[in-house]
Amino acid sequence: MDFGFKLSPSSAVNLDTVDRRRYDRLVQLEPDALTCIGCGSCSATCTAAPWSGMSVRKVILGLQRGRDDEVDAMLSRCMLCGKCTMVCPRGINTRHLILTLCRLDKNGEAVR
Amino acid sequence: MVNRTPVIAVIGAGIAGLEAARQLAALGYEPVLIEKAPVAGGHVAEWNRLFPDMTPASEVIRPLLEQTSGIRTCLDTEIASINRLKDGFNLVLSDGSSLICQAVLFATGFHLFDASKKEEYGYGIYDRVITNRDLEQWFNTRHDPRVDHPKAVGFVHCVGSRDIKAGNAQCSKVCCITAIKQAIEIKEEFPDAEVYCFYMDLRLFGKKYEDFYIKAQRDYGIHFIRGRVSEVGEAIDGRVVVKAEDTLSGKPVRVTLDLLVLMAGIVCNPDAQHYAREIGATVDEDGFLKSRNNLAAITESSRPGVFFAGACTGAKTVPETLAEARSAALAIHQYLSKRG
Numbered sequence: 437m438d439f440g441f442k443l444s445p446s447s448a449v450n451l452d453t454v455d456r457r458r459y460d461r462l463v464q465l466e467p468d469a470l471t472c473i474g475c476g477s478c479s480a481t482c483t484a485a486p487w488s489g490m491s492v493r494k495v496i497l498g499l500q501r502g503r504d505d506e507v508d509a510m511l512s513r514c515m516l517c518g519k520c521t522m523v524c525p526r527g528i529n530t531r532h533l534i535l536t537l538c539r540l541d542k543n544g545e546a547v548r
Numbered sequence: 549m550v551n552r553t554p555v556i557a558v559i560g561a562g563i564a565g566l567e568a569a570r571q572l573a574a575l576g577y578e579p580v581l582i583e584k585a586p587v588a589g590g591h592v593a594e595w596n597r598l599f600p601d602m603t604p605a606s607e608v609i610r611p612l613l614e615q616t617s618g619i620r621t622c623l624d625t626e627i628a629s630i631n632r633l634k635d636g637f638n639l640v641l642s643d644g645s646s647l648i649c650q651a652v653l654f655a656t657g658f659h660l661f662d663a664s665k666k667e668e669y670g671y672g673i674y675d676r677v678i679t680n681r682d683l684e685q686w687f688n689t690r691h692d693p694r695v696d697h698p699k700a701v702g703f704v705h706c707v708g709s710r711d712i713k714a715g716n717a718q719c720s721k722v723c724c725i726t727a728i729k730q731a732i733e734i735k736e737e738f739p740d741a742e743v744y745c746f747y748m749d750l751r752l753f754g755k756k757y758e759d760f761y762i763k764a765q766r767d768y769g770i771h772f773i774r775g776r777v778s779e780v781g782e783a784i785d786g787r788v789v790v791k792a793e794d795t796l797s798g799k800p801v802r803v804t805l806d807l808l809v810l811m812a813g814i815v816c817n818p819d820a821q822h823y824a825r826e827i828g829a830t831v832d833e834d835g836f837l838k839s840r841n842n843l844a845a846i847t848e849s850s851r852p853g854v855f856f857a858g859a860c861t862g863a864k865t866v867p868e869t870l871a872e873a874r875s876a877a878l879a880i881h882q883y884l885s886k887r888g
């Protein structure tokens with residue numbers, strides 16, 4: 437039935453129920469991802485960011501908060517140029533992290 | 549015969565007072581320690597292990613107490629009044645005696661912010677909410693029914709600090725690193741627990757502090773969420789529900805916890821203000837004692853013969869406090885030498 441309005445879904449993150457399986461698997465394979473400080477250097481330098489919204493910072497954060505859909509949309513924009521890796525102050529191999537992540541489905545299982 | 553050794557009243561026998569008294573005695577003066585608590589050692593005597601090397605606090609306190617055992621120490625003693633004399637000061641103590649001295653050193657330290665004043669965090673209302681001090685005590689005694697094999701633990705940074713409404717605009721400086729230290733200790737104790745730190749900024753300024761942070765992230769998987777906890781409620785099973793904004797993603801977050809630790813901040817000691825005013829020294833806008841010069845003369849007040857050491861002028865770490873205590877002893881030595 438159409439009431440002429442609809443409820444907007446809540447954007448709140450409930451950490452009690454959040455599904456972090458893909459993140460947990462990622463940090464097993466790429467432990468450096470744990471040390472991200474959310475500084476945004478990667479996004480600031482990213483060649484794809486200005487047109488596509490790609491951001492390694494947001495990818496890592498999105499995984500921690502169980503926002504898999506947002507993460508996949510961003511990953512598909514990456515050109516694997518590797519600029520982000522050059523600027524990360526924690527020395528995270530972000531390009532490699534993106535490649536590893538592309539091989540994990542949302543349950544953290546290897547897909548290819 | 550008149551005793552010509554100059555006497556220095558050291559108010560407060562925390563680590564600042566003890567270290568300064570030890571140095572003054574070594575320089576040939578007669579320090580007298582006045583401590584209102586029944587034991588010496590101040591706040592550090594309440595802590596369990598100290599950042600950044602996890603040194604037991606007793607390893608700092610014990611040698612200080614041993615090396616000051618020959619110094620006159622009045623425990624359980626408060627100051628009834630202080631007067632300035634022509635060339636010194638007269639302190640009337642709570643036991644009725646009076647002490648004539650040539651210089652006064654304030655080593656009166658800080659107060660821990662009373663966390664129950666931030667009602668929205670529920671300290672004293674909910675059973676699962678404790679403070680940084682309570683947790684140190686639990687590490688010492690292992691007795692606290694509120695700490696019962698928690699599976700999810702949160703740390704709230706900046707409780708009563710950086711909070712103009714709570715009357716404290718200043719940063720307490722030691723609580724970011726203390727939260728990280730305690731979060732690691734909780735993880736060591738309860739490896740299966742999820743641990744969250746809710747911070748506004750992480751201020752990890754000191755030697756090895758950033759390494760501690762990296763360790764907390766990489767080796768212990770502690771979750772850092774940038775956002776100030778706005779409210780805490782109690783769930784039907786007695787656990788606490790915490791709400792904050794994850795400001796990095798711009799989304800509200802909520803989480804249910806078995807234990808919430810409030811990082812109560814370092815605030816001024818009102819006693820110190822009272823005595824300082826009585827003796828003619830100045831109190832700063834933040835309520836701490838005001839140094840003559842914050843760069844070059846941090847241990848000197850604007851009143852000749854009155855000196856400061858340690859957390860009475862603002863938040864300090866242990867090494868900073870000890871260094872200041874030594875520096876204050878030298879400043880007193882110079883002052884007394886000049887007077888002849």
Ligand SMILES: Cc1cc2nc3c(=O)[nH]c(=O)nc-3n(C[C@H](O)[C@H](O)[C@H](O)COP(=O)(O)OP(=O)(O)OC[C@H]3O[C@@H](n4cnc5c(N)ncnc54)[C@H](O)[C@@H]3O)c2cc1C
Binds near residue numbers: 561585595659680
């Ligand atoms: C939760 C917490 C954990 C910390 N952990 C660490 C750590 O791991 N490592 C580190 O480097 N630093 C740590 N610190 C900082 C450390 O506690 C301070 O550096 C230290 O306590 C300062 O010593 P102080 O002697 O100046 O003051 P205090 O320790 O406050 O001592 C002041 C003394 O003066 C006495 N006094 C006060 N007023 C009067 C009066 N009117 N008359 C007589 N006596 C009086 C008090 O009873 C007390 O004994 C921590 C702080 C907090 C809050």
Ligand code: SF4
Binds near residue numbers: 478482485514516
């Ligand atoms: S590798 Fe991808 S994320 Fe990194 S800068 Fe290049 S396009 Fe951006």
Ligand code: SF4
Binds near residue numbers: 478493523526527530
């Ligand atoms: S540059 Fe590195 S530390 Fe900074 S946000 Fe990107 S991945 Fe994280």
Ligand code: SF4
Binds near residue numbers: 705719751
């Ligand atoms: S040290 Fe950290 S927790 Fe403490 S008041 Fe400063 S910013 Fe807040």
